[in-house]
Amino acid sequence: MMAWVFRQLSRLALRVFYARIEVEGLGHVPSTGGVVFVPNHTNALVDPLVVQHAVGRRIIPTAKTGLRANPLLRLLLWILGAVLFERADSSATPRQALRQNVQAIGRCRSILIGGGALTLFPEGKSHSDPQMRPFKQGLARIMTDLPAAVAVVPVAIVYSAKTRFRSSVLIRYGQAIDTSEMPAERQAFTSAIEGRVRGLCYQTNAATSSEVQASTNLAGVCLTRFEVICAAARELELMLVGGVIVAFGLAHHLLPFVLVRWIARRLTREEDQFASNAVYPGMLLFPLLYGAQLLLVWLLMPAWLAGAYTVTLPLTGWYTLHWRDRVAWAWARRGVLGRIVLKQPILDASTPSRARRTGDDACNKGQHHAGNFID
Amino acid sequence: MASGVFFAKSPLQRRKVSDSLLNMFDLSPILPKPAIVCLTGATSGGRGLTKATSRVTDWATLGILAVVVAVLTTWITTMPGLWLLHIGLLLGYAGLTPFMDRWKPLRGCASLGVMFTLYTTLAVIPFRVIPWRGDAALAAVDSWLLGGQAPVDWVAGLVSPFGMAVFSLIYALFIPYLYCSIALGLFGKDDQERGRFVAGLVLTYAVSFLGYLFVPAQGPIVHLAEQLPAMVDGGYFQRLIQGSVDAMGGPHGAFPSLHVGASAFVCFFDLSRRRLRGWTYLPLVALIATATLVTRYHYAVDIAAGLGIALGALYFTRGKR
Numbered sequence: 001m002m003a004w005v006f007r008q009l010s011r012l013a014l015r016v017f018y019a020r021i022e023v024e025g026l027g028h029v030p031s032t033g034g035v036v037f038v039p040n041h042t043n044a045l046v047d048p049l050v051v052q053h054a055v056g057r058r059i060i061p062t063a064k065t066g067l068r069a070n071p072l073l074r075l076l077l078w079i080l081g082a083v084l085f086e087r088a089d090s091s092a093t094p095r096q097a098l099r100q101n102v103q104a105i106g107r108c109r110s111i112l113i114g115g116g117a118l119t120l121f122p123e124g125k126s127h128s129d130p131q132m133r134p135f136k137q138g139l140a141r142i143m144t145d146l147p148a149a150v151a152v153v154p155v156a157i158v159y160s161a162k163t164r165f166r167s168s169v170l171i172r173y174g175q176a177i178d179t180s181e182m183p184a185e186r187q188a189f190t191s192a193i194e195g196r197v198r199g200l201c202y203q204t205n206a207a208t209s210s211e212v213q214a215s216t217n218l219a220g221v222c223l224t225r226f227e228v229i230c231a232a233a234r235e236l237e238l239m240l241v242g243g244v245i246v247a248f249g250l251a252h253h254l255l256p257f258v259l260v261r262w263i264a265r266r267l268t269r270e271e272d273q274f275a276s277n278a279v280y281p282g283m284l285l286f287p288l289l290y291g292a293q294l295l296l297v298w299l300l301m302p303a304w305l306a307g308a309y310t311v312t313l314p315l316t317g318w319y320t321l322h323w324r325d326r327v328a329w330a331w332a333r334r335g336v337l338g339r340i341v342l343k344q345p346i347l348d349a350s351t352p353s354r355a356r357r358t359g360d361d362a363c364n365k366g367q368h369h370a371g372n373f374i375d
Numbered sequence: 376m377a378s379g380v381f382f383a384k385s386p387l388q389r390r391k392v393s394d395s396l397l398n399m400f401d402l403s404p405i406l407p408k409p410a411i412v413c414l415t416g417a418t419s420g421g422r423g424l425t426k427a428t429s430r431v432t433d434w435a436t437l438g439i440l441a442v443v444v445a446v447l448t449t450w451i452t453t454m455p456g457l458w459l460l461h462i463g464l465l466l467g468y469a470g471l472t473p474f475m476d477r478w479k480p481l482r483g484c485a486s487l488g489v490m491f492t493l494y495t496t497l498a499v500i501p502f503r504v505i506p507w508r509g510d511a512a513l514a515a516v517d518s519w520l521l522g523g524q525a526p527v528d529w530v531a532g533l534v535s536p537f538g539m540a541v542f543s544l545i546y547a548l549f550i551p552y553l554y555c556s557i558a559l560g561l562f563g564k565d566d567q568e569r570g571r572f573v574a575g576l577v578l579t580y581a582v583s584f585l586g587y588l589f590v591p592a593q594g595p596i597v598h599l600a601e602q603l604p605a606m607v608d609g610g611y612f613q614r615l616i617q618g619s620v621d622a623m624g625g626p627h628g629a630f631p632s633l634h635v636g637a638s639a640f641v642c643f644f645d646l647s648r649r650r651l652r653g654w655t656y657l658p659l660v661a662l663i664a665t666a667t668l669v670t671r672y673h674y675a676v677d678i679a680a681g682l683g684i685a686l687g688a689l690y691f692t693r694g695k696r
Contacts, residue, residue, distance in 0.1 A: 230563020234652070237555060242655045319654060326651055 039155035249316030428570035498624025509590035539609030631680030
């Protein structure tokens with residue numbers, strides 16, 4: 001029950017932190033039977049939440065024992081039933097570390113034999129490197145001579161800007177790997193799995209960059225000055241009218257938001273920790289402060305007004321987030337809109353000549369094209 | 376600055392990208408699919424709809440004009456001037472249709488112009504030519520809905536002078552919301568979206584006018600004036616809307632509520648296209664519906680009918696899946 005509540009809360013927290021969460025290949029995830037999810041690991045404690053985000057079944061995470069030092073995280077790990085591994089760089093003696101890891105591998109095997117699902121990060125430590133780090137052999141150890149059929153699902157997680165609030169994340173689940181056809185030798189097994197995850201990450205990166213390019217860099221598109229003015233009028237209307245709702249939403253969400261941001265900044269030592277330090281405290285602080293606000297309102301206000309406030313509070317928060325995305329999007333394009341309205345050239349010298357020529361051909365007299373739409 | 380350049384290779388792709396650019400700030404995948412999409416089947420996609428929506432617009436406009444002309448013909452001696460006006464509108468619109476594809480917003484301007492003219496003339500026609508009134512039946516349905524007490528009566532007990540002023544302002548906000556939506560829906564939009572928007576709005580008006588014409592009602596403000604407690608003074612805004620209603624020919628056209636029908640359609644249309652604008656105005660639409668009861672211009676059943684018509688119009692102008 002507690003694990004279920006945490007899963008729902010984490011889904012909500014991810015939806016708040018990331019503006020767009022796209023999921024691909026969900027059909028590759030088996031709905032029953034033992035399965036190990038093997039993702040790349042670039043965003044610390046957010047990665048297990050992202051892997052779990054779209055999957056309907058419970059996934060038991062794996063983590064380092066060092067997380068137990070934090071009492072809140074210790075409680076969370078207990079609720080989630082996480083499997084804890086001792087890292088080589090931990091303070092434990094080699095003997096203690098070995099005993100802990102043998103126990104952890106045994107637990108992983110029993111979870112998989114019992115038809116459960118696990119997330120394992122074979123890179124070990126979360127990082128911000130541009131490339132994946134070499135896989136460790138823990139997965140091969142778990143899978144050796146397993147007496148039940150277990151699927152290994154490679155997962156690629158690509159963040160557009162992992163530390164930025166309201167950025168995007170793409171999760172791609174790859175085809176489940178039939179481990180019976182994999183090499184028995186541990187190193188070869190690990191290399192094969194690493195190759196699959198690496199390939200999936202490259203595919204995902206390539207697809208994402210071309211999509212982003214296609215949607216944001218719109219050379220050759222014709223727009224009249226009038227159409228741009230109408231679009232700008234629509235934005236202005238939304239900005240002004242929506243601003244009223246946003247003012248309410250902002251006033252009632254500012255405290256938890258500022259508090260979470262302050263905590264995240266204070267706690268973050270490395271780039272890949274920021275999102276975790278925002279999402280996890282957010283999951284705790286937002287419900288707490290919401291509860292306090294609502295308690296105060298129900299104590300001080302008439303019931304109908306308190307009821308209205310209870311309904312309005314999350315809705316205005318939700319609206320404020322979307323309004324903010326929208327205004328940021330419009331603000332990023334103010335330059336190109338202004339240039340179209342002022343009839344100034346948009347394509348600059350840095351645009352390839354072929355592109356400029358094609359763009360010119362595409363537009364009729366009196367129309368402008370919006371090349372290099374990001375400025 | 377982003378690196379690389381994306382090029383729309385074909386005219387179709389260019390049009391598609393142009394459309395997405397026109398709606399460039401509507402990050403549709405981000406917004407959740409509203410229930411209204413599931414309810415009416417409205418989609419943001421669809422092809423080959425421009426001709427179909429043009430036909431709906433033309434038939435709805437010409438149809439309601441023909442009905443009004445037919446009604447006036449029956450009592451031609453009563454209002455020859457209005458008969459001539461509507462004949463002129465009918466012929467004028469029919470004469471314009473061949474030219475409407477030359478300048479795309481013309482169909483929308485002409486059909487909505489006809490609708491706004493009809494709104495004014497229908498303040499007079501039904502009360503002069505139709506021998507029955509709908510107020511008693513509407514009030515009876517309303518009382519039955521609330522188990523004996525009229526919803527307007529129930530609301531009247533809750534409203535303070537400040538509340539009346541606020542709801543009067545909200546009632547008046549319908550006009551800028553509608554006109555702004557029409558301007559933004561007619562200009563600077565792609566043909567398909569404009570076609571659907573105009574067809575839906577015209578359909579909402581045309582169907583509502585059938586109610587205006589054949590169920591003539593002045594609303595609780597006139598019909599229940601003696602039974603209801605005296606209205607609290609809502610100050611400037613209340614006087615403003617009273618003045619506006621009097622200028623349009625006095626309370627008329629209670630059934631169905633076009634305040635609710637038109638504003639709900641515009642809002643649902645935005646929601647069906649997953650526009651943030653729809654969510655922005657949804658509270659206003661809900662408040663407008665409440666304001667029609669508070670200001671006593673409509674019965675509760677009018678609001679339900681207005682909502683139903685808006686949903687129906689959205690369904691008939693939905694995209695193909």
